[in-house]
Structures are given as C-alpha cells and as structure tokens.
Amino acid sequence: MEKTLAIIKPDAVALGYTGAILSAILDNGFRIKAMRQTTLTRAQAEGFYAVHREKPFFQGLISFMTEGPVVLLCLEREDAIQKWRQVMGATNPEKAEEGTIRKRFGTNIERNATHGSDSPETAAFELSWFFAGWELA
Numbered sequence: 001m002e003k004t005l006a007i008i009k010p011d012a013v014a015l016g017y018t019g020a021i022l023s024a025i026l027d028n029g030f031r032i033k034a035m036r037q038t039t040l041t042r043a044q045a046e047g048f049y050a051v052h053r054e055k056p057f058f059q060g061l062i063s064f065m066t067e068g069p070v071v072l073l074c075l076e077r078e079d080a081i082q083k084w085r086q087v088m089g090a091t092n093p094e095k096a097e098e099g100t101i102r103k104r105f106g107t108n109i110e111r112n113a114t115h116g117s118d119s120p121e122t123a124a125f126e127l128s129w130f131f132a133g134w135e136l137a
C-alpha cells in the first residue's frame with residue numbers, strides 16, 4: 001500500500017466538482033485516509049510549492065491556490081502515486097486524455113482542478129506539510 005497527497009484545487013471546488021472528483025477517486029480504488037477542506041494561506045501555498053519558486057508562473061500559482069477553499073486528501077492504494085497521476089491526466093487539461101479528471105474539470109495549465117505528488121519523496125514531504133502523523137497512521 002502506498003500513500004499520495006491529492007488536492008482538489010480552488011477552481012474545481014468553486015465550480016462544484018468536489019463530489020464528482022471524490023467519486024472518481026473512489027471508483028479508481030483509492031481509500032481516503034484523511035481529508036480536510038481549508039483555504040490555504042500564502043505561507044502554506046508558498047512552502048508547498050517551494051520547488052517552483054523561481055518559475056515565471058509562481059506568483060500566479062500562489063494567488064490561484066489561495067483564492068478559495070481547497071480539499072486536501074491523503075489517498076491510499078497499491079501504486080497510489082502513479083495511479084493518481086494517471087487518473088488526473090496531463091498537467092495541461094488541453095493535453096490530458098479523454099475521461100481524465102483534468103480533461104473533465106480543468107480549465108487551463110494553471111487552473112487544472114487537481115494536484116498529485118510526483119514521487120515517493122515528494123509524497124512524504126507533501127503529506128507531512130498538511131497532515132499530522134496520527135491522521136495518516
């Protein structure tokens with residue numbers, strides 16, 4: 001069993017897609033180990049995306065991620081990291097495969113509905129950024 005961090009981003013929450021995305025998560029065999037809706041502070045978003053701080057899209061990304069509520073999730077299943085990335089589809093919704101979450105619910109490369117960890121090291125950092133150990137035990 002592997003864990004990954006998923007986020008339903010402010011665009012998808014505001015457009016009312018939370019239920020449909022949670023259904024897709026469960027339909028794909030993930031167990032929801034922990035879940036919380038919250039509005040990120042700039043400090044929380046900047047720390048989470050610190051790896052991107054030199055990128056030209058960083059300030060826009062932080063404004064977007066703090067504009068309204070997000071849903072933070074710890075998902076668990078076999079091969080959870082890769083499987084969740086497959087279910088989400090490509091970062092850019094225009095390039096994502098039909099039926100993927102970003103194709104169905106994303107708007108553009110920034111407002112792309114969901115986030116997922118990209119490696120075991122990233123998942124460990126991202127899960128610990130938002131959840132306490134006891135919530136994931």
Ligand code: CMP
Pocket residue numbers: 052057061091109110111112114115116
């Ligand atoms: P995510 O998987 O959360 O990881 C970093 C985020 O930055 C990404 O999804 C997008 O929301 C955003 N992003 C990545 N590339 C670009 C880009 N070229 N322009 C704007 N936003 C981007």
